[in-house]
Amino acid sequence: MESFSRGWAFLKQAWSMAFKDKDLLKPSIYALIVGMVVSVLGIIPIILAFFIFGDTQFGNVVTFGLGALLVFIQFVVTYIFSGMTVYLIFGYLSEGDGRMDKAWAIVRRDFFDILTLAAVSTVVNLLRNAARRNRRNNLAANLARSAAGLLETLWTEAAYLVLPAMVIDDLNLKDSLQRVWKITRENLLLIGISTVGVRFVTGLIGFVFGAIGFVIAFAIGGGLAYVSGGEMAISIIGIVIGALIFFTFVMVASVFSSYTNTAYHACLYIWARDVEKAAAEGKTAQVAAPAPLAAVLNS
Numbered sequence: 579m580e581s582f583s584r585g586w587a588f589l590k591q592a593w594s595m596a597f598k599d600k601d602l603l604k605p606s607i608y609a610l611i612v613g614m615v616v617s618v619l620g621i622i623p624i625i626l627a628f629f630i631f632g633d634t635q636f637g638n639v640v641t642f643g644l645g646a647l648l649v650f651i652q653f654v655v656t657y658i659f660s661g662m663t664v665y666l667i668f669g670y671l672s673e674g675d676g677r678m679d680k681a682w683a684i685v686r687r688d689f690f691d692i693l694t695l696a697a698v699s700t701v702v703n704l705l706r707n708a709a710r711r712n713r714r715n716n717l718a719a720n721l722a723r724s725a726a727g728l729l730e731t732l733w734t735e736a737a738y739l740v741l742p743a744m745v746i747d748d749l750n751l752k753d754s755l756q757r758v759w760k761i762t763r764e765n766l767l768l769i770g771i772s773t774v775g776v777r778f779v780t781g782l783i784g785f786v787f788g789a790i791g792f793v794i795a796f797a798i799g800g801g802l803a804y805v806s807g808g809e810m811a812i813s814i815i816g817i818v819i820g821a822l823i824f825f826t827f828v829m830v831a832s833v834f835s836s837y838t839n840t841a842y843h844a845c846l847y848i849w850a851r852d853v854e855k856a857a858a859e860g861k862t863a864q865v866a867a868p869a870p871l872a873a874v875l876n877s
Contacts, residue, residue, distance in 0.1 A: 582778055582779065584776075585777070588776055588842055588845075588870050589780070589783075589838055591869055591870035592837070592842065595667070595670060601677070602837070602841075604678065605659035605662040606659065606663060606837040606840070607833055608659050609656060609659035609660070610829055616655055617652065620644075620648035621648070624641055624644045624648070627640045627641050627644055649700050649703055649704070650697065650700040653695075653699045653700055657696055657737075657741060658685050658689075660741055660840050661684065661688065661692060661741050662682065662685055663840045663841070664745050664746065664844040665745045667840075667841055668742075668745075668844065668848060671848060685745065687748070688744050688748065691749075691754075692741075692744065694750070695737060695740060695741065695744070695751055695754075699737060702730055702733045705726050705730075706729070706730045709722045709725070709726035710723060710726070736755065736758055736762075738840070739758040739843050739846070739847055742843060742844050743847065746851070776839065776842045780835040781835070783834060784831035784832075784835050787834070788824075788828055791823060791825075794824075794827075795823040795827075796820060798816065798820050798823060800816070800820070801816070802815060802819070802820075803817065841870060845868040845871040848868055848871075849868055
């Protein structure tokens with residue numbers, strides 16, 4: 579219950595911040611739209627390669643390469659817009675206003691570092707998928723799957739904190755990882771409890787959004803199909819409307835989760851950064867955490 583209450587307290591503060599400055603939400607919306615476009619465009623050459631080369635060894639190599647490239651581009655898109663969100667939050671907390679022009683400038687400055695982060699995430703993703711595809715039920719295969727799953731979990735959490743280090747302090751991947759390790763080592767209990775809480779709350783709300791969307795979509799789509807009396811055109815229209823409603827709810831849930839998780843890790847990094855700075859300057863007074871994170875600390 580402690581982790582849930584912390585997550586809920588942070589969520590309320592983070593969204594209060596977003597409602598005061600709508601720019602904070604824009605990158606999450608852009609990421610969703612661009613990500614969908616990239617996925618649609620990226621799947622086309624993979625399908626073409628499969629039809630051209632078939633299930634041959636060369637064809638498998640080509641489709642694997644194209645798939646890996648698509649995953650890499652998706653990570654790049656995610657990190658670009660998440661990085662913008664991080665810097666907008668940093669600007670809002672430090673200057674009272676998150677400016678899109680500054681956020682764009684920062685991600686352009688750190689584009690190469692973002693590429694390196696995306697490259698590592700791609701490798702981790704491919705290792706995880708390779709381990710999952712291994713259907714052998716022996717000890718080695720089970721250990722490999724467990725290790726790959728643990729690696730993905732740890733890296734996902736690390737990447738959430740690496741990104742703020744890159745865009746706020748202009749650190750490269752190596753230096754960002756060192757900073758993240760220091761932050762994690764000194765705040766392990768807080769990160770563990772709070773992260774579980776934030777993820778649980780966002781996951782629960784995302785599930786509720788999806789369930790509501792499904793019920794409404796089924797009611798409208800199924801209702802139109804039922805009252806159509808077998809009329810194909812009306813049935814198809816009902817199904818299309820239902821699908822649009824469902825995916826709208828799913829997209830809202832995705833934006834909600836993306837912004838909340840990014841905001842949490844941005845605030846956590848900013849607070850740890852301020853604590854380090856105060857210690858380096860010899861200050862003994864307790865450093866105030868950003869307002870959303872303070873709600874977590876005081877829960």
